[in-house]
Amino acid sequence: MEVVLHGDEEMDLRRGPWTVEEDLILVNYIANHGDGRWNSLARHAGLKRTGKSCRLRWLNYLRPDVRRGNITPEEQLLILELHSRWGNRWSKIAQHLPGRTDNEIKNYWRTRVQKHAKQLQCDVNSKQFKDVMKYLWMPRLIERIRAASGVSPATTAVYQQSSANYYHATTKETSKPSPESSSCFAGSSSDSFEAPPPLSDVPEVDNSTGVLGGCWPEQCLLSPGGYMDFDQGWSWGATAGDHLSTDCLWNVGDYSWLID
DNA sequence: AAGCTGCGCAACCGCGGAATC
DNA sequence: AGATTCCGCGGTTGCGCAGCT
Structure with a gap:
């Protein structure tokens, strides 16, 4: 002292x-x-x-309402999503996680998320890492939440909307994003999630190459075994060995560590 | 068993803006 | 209206602990 x-x-x-x-x-x-x-x-x-x-x-x-203990998958997903929209505005993010403090979220980001970026040898703000979050980490969190028993319909709906929003943001983003939205999930301009786009808007995947069509701004190659599943409420999937970002094809191997 | 290393977390620091004097 | 104080935020530091060698 x-x-x-x-x-x-x-x-x-x-x-x-x-x-x-x-x-x-x-x-x-x-x-x-x-x-x-x-x-x-x-x-x-x-x-x-x-x-x-x-x-x-x-x-x-x-404070009596402070929540302690492990960050749940739901909270992880929310943190990733909100950080993608607002960046390091921890207090604002914390407002959406009842009982969690900005300090705790900030610590989570620094110790977990930045660690993963380091393991991938890329910057946490890089396109590569945002791809990993968007196409691997978040979908897996969604899958994990869905797979867990006792997930409330309301919670599921939130993340289904959230997931749809990633897609919507990715597909509709113009070539000149607004200053507010330098993130890769820049589709939402307000705090409410957009409604899912119609299925007809879903880009098609060339099964022979795995290349996504449609109006995706960046191609995302999926190796054999990779998949995109829009049938079960807007989720994506990918498997170990997936390739991301055609301009820098790289393979980070086993992603099991992404969810811990 | 001792030393090392990395991680998680609580706490501090600096700064900018708001409120008060 | 300007100076001072206060508040809140984001960045950073340092300590304790667990796991590893």
């Missing part, structure tokens, strides 16, 4: 990990007086912490 002294004033501030006693003081104070106005809260509560530190401790750890 470090103590910071500021000038002539005897304003010693504690830093580092919070103690149980400090937690209790903060929780009790907020229970009686509410949160907000963090600097004065810190002073009145008798905590030798900055207001920022108190706010962070409350929001990220002590």
Whole structure:
């Protein structure tokens, strides 16, 4: 525990990990007086912490509705989707994951997603990695969610819409995307998902080559065994050994690590 | 058993914008 | 209206732990 002294004033501030006693003081104070106005809260509560530190401790750890534990596949999917739309706007993303903090989501992204990008030896913002997320990771999450027992229809609907939106965004994206939407899922301009496009809009796959037709801006080669399945509510699939991005055909082998 | 390494996570820092004085 | 303080966000750091050698 470090103590910071500021000038002539005897304003010693504690830093580092919070103690149980400090937690209790903060929780009790907020229970009686509410949160907000963090600097004065810190002073009145008798905590030798900055207001920022108190706010962070409350929001990220002590708040009663904070959810802890593993990020579920549903949450993973949502994080991938929302990050593709908004980038590193963690607090905005966190608003859509009840109980999860921006800090936790940010940590998840850095430790898991960026790790995967590193394993693929590509930048997390690269086309290659976005392809992997779009065509492999997210569909597999969707499949996994669907396969799991007890998935509510509402949840399924959300991800079916979500999945459809990826397709819609990919197929309808113009050659000059808006500044807001530099992501690969740039089709949605509002917070609500678009309705799935009609089946007639689905690009055809040349079974001999695996090349997608239609108005896809980039071809996506599927190796034998790869598949696109639009029958069961807008999902995609691909298998180990799939090739992505014809301009840089590469094979990253077994993708089983993508979902852990 | 000890040292090393990588991971996950809590906490801090710097900055920009909003609110207050 | 300008200065100061506060708040919230995103980036970064560092610690503890588990697994590996």
